[in-house]
Amino acid sequence: MESKSFQLILLILFTQLFCFTCIEYHFVSSAGTSNVGTCIENEKKALLKLKENLTDSSGRLSSWIDQENCCQWHGVTCDNKTGSVVKLDLRNQLSRNNGLGGEINPSLLELKKLRYLDLSMNNFGGVKVPEFIGRLKELRYLNLSGASFSGSVSSFLGNLSNLQVLDLSFYSEKPPENDLEWLRGLSFLEHLNLGGSDLSKVADSWLHTINNHSRSLLELRLPQCQLLKLPSSFPSLRLSSLLLSSLEYLDVSSNYGIKGPLKKSLGRLCNLKTLILSYNSISGDITDFVDALSECQSNSLEALDLNFNELSGNLPATLGQLKKLKILQLRFNSLTGTIPESIGGLSSLETFYLTSNKMSGNLTPNIGQLTSLVSLDISDNMWEGILTEAHLLNLSNLQEFSVGMTLGKNITLTFNISRNWTPSFKLTFLTIQSCQLGPEFPHWLKDQNELTSLIFNTAGISDAVPDWFEDLDLKLDNLDMAYNLSGNVPDKFQFNFLANVDLSSNLFEVPLPLWSSNITSLYLRDNLFSGPIPVNICEALPNLTDLDISHNNLNGAIPLCMGDMNQLTTLALDNNQLIGQIPDFWGKLPYLYLLDMSENRLSGQIPGSLGSLAYLRFLRLSGNNLSGEMPSSLRNCMRMISIDLSNNQLSGLIPSWLGETMRSLLILSVRNNRFSGPIPLKVCSLSGLHILDLSENNLSGSIPSCVGNLEGFKDELTSAEASQYQGKLKLEAKGRILYYDTILYLVNSIDLSSNSLSGEIPVEITSLSKLGTLNLSGNHLTGTIPTDIGNLGWIETLDLSKNQLSGPIPPSLTTLDFLTHLNLSYNNLSGRIPTSTEFQTKDDPTIFQGNDALCGPPLQQCSNGGTTISDGGMDDDGETDDEDKLEKIWFFAFAGLGYLVGFWTRVSNNFGGVKVPEFIGRLKELRSLNLSGASSSGSVSSFLGYLSNLQVLDLSFYSDLPTEKDLEWIKGLSSPAPLLLAGPLRT
Structure with a gap:
């Protein structure tokens, strides 16, 4: 996060430096200035004293x-009549390490006629701004930024x-706490930049101060001024209070405290x-707002940036009246509707960004009238209909074009462009993904020989790459054609330095391609590549940082030369047919972050050199034939997450050092x-664990009571923790192995099954509430x-079968609202099965079978007499295979869609009467849920009330509508409108 913030600051600084350079002509080109006059002797001495106190590494x-x-010195300009120094430009245009340092000598005061002083982008190491600058009364221009x-x-x-x-933008190493009353004395100020200052303490007065004391302002920049720290008495910034009628440039971006609507x-x-x-909460x-702009007799607006706010509603038709508009940026908002027809009137528009909104409908062909357009990005919206050459016809200046979805959800937008059409533009950047561009490879690209970035991810192309595409002789920075193509991989691709290539999930065959040493990221997973990994891969691709060739048909051994690819951060070789031992070269790959060699045929021991990977976070070696013990050197991988x-043949003890050094393990x-021996007590120190699977080993001893210290099973994942879950995992649930991928971060699981553990179930385990x-x-x-046991309020699967547990079933078990899979069979439990409305829905007798002293529903009679109860063709958990499959569909439909695609879910399918799973009540981020006509069964009243964020709920013609008495659960929905319950309620 700090790195991103620093990059943003640098971007703002360089942008502002460029813009402030544009106004220098007021001071540089004025009559009477020169750098060839004769300077005044005492001013020369003053400058030499200034130099003595400065460090100058760049010379x-x-x-x-x-x-x-x-007057001929670098950065010095004199008046050509008097010889007085009038301009001192010492800004640093090189890297930060080459900036001037030291202190500013008071000899600067000898420059009595100094009008221009620029010390920006240097590195004065935190010394205070010298107060004597306030005595340079002739100054017209002062720049201390950065x-x-x-x-x-x-x-x-x-x-x-x-x-x-x-310009005081980011002049201080720490944001200074400045008031603005001092602006009273600057009555001629026209350009003011306070970016990065701390104005939080004057949040309720800065507008008033600027309005009253800076009426001459043409330009006002206040980005990142910590205006988010607003006092409770002033909940929002009223930008509409601005009275600066002469203002031409206003930037209050990246404050986040600016909220509410844009007023007229x-x-x-x-x-x-x-x-x-941009970057506020508007x-x-x-x-x-747009209507008011359009009503100006002489509208001047050229650039409007509202990126990263909370805007909603449609784009108004009056937008087309802002004739001078060159830049329109509306990315990452919640705008709806479609692009208005009037957009075609913006003949000066050069940049148009609508990325990541909620817009939909057909694209107007009037986009094709934007003859000045250079950059068009309308991606991540739900566009529909047909896109033809009419939409692109007159865009002769277009260089960048992006459309489609980047979040894995397809849209119905279809390209229908004639094979013979030749566009008038020459693109450098083209992104078309998750919509229908194919099935043919687009012929209109035949003349696009200036492309540097080409993304056709999931574009419906089932064609092979044509020969003419290779003949374009492109030099690419980025190539992404994942989820499309077939045939052979072109062998003539050329790439620029640090290029990224993704050809995953195609049907490419033949050996792995090794195109260019310039490639840094290469993703070829899920293809039909066969043969061995080329032994010269390290020589052909020496700059690789990311290599993913998983899910192919590669065979042979892992080449030893891969140990020389010392820039690698991710290496995925999983799901191939690789054989032999894991090479012992890992000490030469210091930056490796993810290593996945699972699901191969590797054998031998885990090499000790893996312990030298200090940055390793993900290690996956499952599904091989590895043997021996877990090497103790792995204790050095202290950043490990997973x-x-x-599924190997590893043996020995589960090492205690796992809990001593891998404190970040999830x-x-x-x-x-x-593995054999006891569960080490140190495992309980892994407080962040969310998945612990030690099943199917030879572990003995008791379950440690310190299991109650596993805090990760008591709290929900933070967004930061969830973002660290990468990859996939096989886990047992419902008596079978399930493969978790994108929803892995939702899983909280402890599996100690199929071992030789003894003793009692520790009561501390009931504190793991999540x-x-x-x-x-x-x-x-x-x-x-x-x-x-009833304290496990989130438990869905509880399997205690095939042990020697005795005594009654605790009544608290009946209070577990989310419990859908229960197995208590083959123990020594006794007494009557507890009864409750919820528990009686678990009417499968196999859940309780093998407990001779247990009786009551759903058992027909106590089994003391040896009566055998048929399972009726059910599996171990009492459900038919068909029910099992349908419930899986439910799980992935809701957990996958509900969390990964906009927190919005609709299910209008025929689930054959299977019950709606109760875990839906745990999808806390759901805003919209549609079960209309879903042909499912069972009451939803016991769990839908937990969805406190739900805004839209549609149960119309759901096959098992709630009863009138059941409607109490609606009280749990904080915003249940609109709510649809079409169809008769049961009485």
């Missing part, structure tokens, strides 16, 4: 020597009454040329190996089921 002041005319000073300037800069341009009064700033309000419709060594799976699966079956556990 920019090397021309400052006593024997030379100071110079790494410190301290407030409010006590002295107000004395510079002639100042016209002031703001649109009446008719002289505005640039308005930047909401509502923009119609009034370890999967399941997933530990060693299922189906030959545990979803607990499987202790197939051990030698004794004692009773803990009385407080």
Whole structure:
């Protein structure tokens, strides 16, 4: 996050530096200035004293020597009549390491006629801005931006009454706490930049101050001024209060505290040329604001940036009246509707970004009238209909075009462009994904020989790459044609340095291609590549940082030369037919972050050099034939998040050091190996664990009571933790192996089944309130089921079968609202099965069979007499295979869609009467749920009330509508409108 913030600051600084350079002509080209006059002797001495106190690693002041005319020195400009120094431009245009440092000598005061002072982008190491700058009364231009000073300037800069341009953006290493009252003295100020200052303490007065004391302002920049820290008495910034009728440039981006709608009064700033309000919390419709702009007699707006806000509603038709608009950026909002027909009137528009909104409908062909358009990005919206050459016909200046979805959801937009059409533009950047571009490879690309980035991900192309495409002789930075093509891979692709290539999930055959040493990221997973990994891969692709060749038909051994690919951060070789031992070269790959060699035919021991991978976070070696012990050197991988060594022949003890050094571990799976001995107590130190699978080993001893310390099973994942879950895992649920991928971060599971564990179930395990699966079956556990088992409020799967548990079934078990899979069979339980409305729905007798002293429904009679109850063709958990498959569909439909695709779910299918699964009540982020006509059964009243964020619920013609009494659950929905319950309620 810090890195991204620093990059954003740099971007703002360089952008502002460029723009402020544009106004220098006021001070540089004025009559009477020159760099060839004769300087005044005492001013030369003053400059030499200034140099003495500065450090100059780049040698920019090397021309400052006593024997030379100071008017000819670098950065110095003199008046050609008097010889006085009027301009001192010492800004750093090189890297930060080459900036000037040290201190500013007061000798600067000898420059009595100095009008221009620029110390920006240097590195003064946190020294305070010298107060004597406030005595340079002739200054018109002062730029201290990005110079790494410190301290407030409010006590002295107000004395510079002639100042016209002031840039203090990010001038301090720490945001200074400045008030704005000092602006009173700057009555001629025209350009003001306070970006990065801390204005949180004046959040309720800054507009008033600027309005009253800076009426001459043409340009106002206040990005990242911490205006998000607003006092409760001033909940939102009223930008509509601005009275600066002369203002031409306004930037209050990246403050986040600016909220509420764009008022019509703001649109009446008719002289505005640039308005930047991105990265705030502005909401509502923009119609009034745009209408006001369009009503200006002489509308001047050229750039409007509203990216990353909370805008909603449709784009107004009056948008087409902003004739001078060149840049329109509306990315990452919640705008709806379609692009208005009037858009064609924006003949000056060069940049149009609508990325990541909620827009839909047909694209207007009037887009094709934007003859000045250079960059068009309308991706991540739900466009429909047909896109023809009419949409692109007159875009002769177009260089960048993006459409489709990047989040894995297809849209119905279809390209229907004639094979003979030749576009008038020459694209450099083209992205078309998750819509229908194919089935043929697009012929209109035949003349697009200037492309550097080409993305056709999931574009419905079933064709092979044509020969003419290779003949374009493209030099690409980015190539993504995943989920499309077939045939052979072209062998003539050329790539620029640091290129990214993704040809995953196609039907490419033949050996792996090795195109260019310039490639840094290569994704070829899920194809039909065969043969061995080329032994010269390290020589052909020496700059690789990411290599994914998983899910192919590769065979042979892992080439030893891969140990020389020392820039690798991710290496995925899984799901191939690789053989031999894992090479012992990992000490030469210091940056490796993810290593996946699972599901191959590798044998031998895990090499000890894996322990040298200090940055390794994901290690997956499952599904091989590995043997021996877990190497102790792995204890050095202290950043590890996920370890999967399941389905091998590993033996020995589960090491204690796992809990000593891998404190960030979220997933530990060693299922189906030959580990023996006790569960180490140190495992309980892995407080972040969300998946612990030690099943199908030879573990003995008791379950440690410290299992209650596993805090990860008590709390929901934070968004930061969830983002760290990558890849896939096989886990047991419902008595069978399930393959988890995109929803892995939703799983909270402990599986200790099929071992030789003994003793009682520790009562501390009942404190793991967010545990979803607990499987202790197939051990030698004794004692009773803990009385407080009902505290496992999120449990869905509970399997305690095939142990030696005794005593009654605790009544608290009947309170588990989300429990859908229960197996208590083959124990020594006794007494009557508890009865409750919820528990009686578990009417499968096989759940309880093998407990001779257990009786009551759903058992027909106590089984003391040896009566055998038929399972009626059911599986181990009492469901038919068809019901099982349907419930899986439910799980992936809701867990996958509900969490990964916009938190919106609709199910209008025929599920054959299977019950709606109760875990839907755990999809806390759901905003819209549609079960209309879904042919499912069962009441939903016991769990839908947990969906507190639900805004739209449609149960119309759902086959088992709730009863009138059941409607109490609606009280749990904080915003249940609109609510559809079409069809008669049951009484």
